[in-house]
Amino acid sequence: MKELLLLRHAKSSWDDPSLADIERPLAPRGRRAAPLMGREILRRGWSPDYVLVSPARRAQQTWRLVAAEIG
Template sequence: MKTLLLMRHASSGWDELSLADRARPLDEKGERELARMTRRYATRGVRPELIVSSPALRALATARALATTFGQSADDIRVDDRLYCGSARALLHSIGELDDAFDRVAIVGHNPELTELAHHLARDIEFLPTCAIATIEFDAPSWAEALRRKAASATLDTPP
């Protein structure tokens, strides 16, 4: 069984227009969303063995909070440039290359590609708002095989 957690980064600020897009930090709303979502998700018992994040500051901050929630080191977060301004196809490629030793992987990134990917993998998921987590399970022995199969189950958790 392979479990994929697709998490859209928490809300980010647009206050500092001189910042490059990659450097935009979380805003106060994002910090609140993230605290609530990580607390709530910790009770669900689906602990990712690996967290892969976009290199953008807002995604990395979200990934770090997720890692902290599950007692993991922020140093263990894998950064993948394909998760920033990529496409759903690029995300599929990245997931297909994951080490099959990991059964539960969290991907932290951006829209629209995360929503497109979630919808492709689980038709019931139509939109990922900021800080949402789509949990998609596959009855498959490998990530490459999982991506060729229909999801066994899918849920979407959104910030309250």
């Protein structure tokens, strides 16, 4: 059976109010949390066949950190 996994971006930074929303990066907390989510996905035996990622900087960063954990 097919499963759908929705993963929200990790905690983003609001340090630079001049950035457009799409350009906001991950906060330090988000950079620590994203790999943990990747390890949890791996622990559960989930293996995505197809991934869609928002062009938002924080979403791209989150996915790179998650993907690094799940290989």
